[in-house]
Amino acid sequence: MLASALDGIRLTIHVLAATIWVGGQFTLAGLVPTLRKSGEGVAAAAAKAFSKLSWPAYGLLIVTGLWNVSATDMNKTTSAWKVVLGIKVTVVALSGISAFIHTKAKSKSQIATWGGISGVMAVASLTIGVFLAG
């Protein structure tokens, strides 16, 4: 069955923002070794430029996520679906919190730890979203 135009727009914006928030983190992580070799401060400048895209994308994920929930007929969802939604909201929050701590971390080990946690939480948010979509 085809999605209606409004559902298509809602999910397209949600998924587009997810590609930036989730895919962008992996793309940047993959580029960092090369950027580090390109000069002092290049990787940090790229990370700063990415944050100008990633945080608006995260905000858009929350707005369109709430739109997804309001477009869902709760009477037709199972209790398992509602539990999974609750888990997703928690994981999304952890994704944002860990990414924020990662950007503020000073030591290399903290940057790596919080970057890793942020990546795992971002992928978990995406995976749970796919299951919610059915």
Ligand code: HEM
């Ligand atoms: C890091 C943040 C997030 C990511 C990466 C993410 C990712 C995704 C993805 C990939 C889908 C599947 C879309 C599809 O297959 O058509 C989805 C669906 C969904 N997301 Fe998110 N999402 C995020 C945040 C949120 C938030 C904050 C909420 C709720 C407040 C939310 C609620 C939903 C719902 C209800 C669906 C199912 C939509 C439907 O079937 O109509 N998402 N999400």
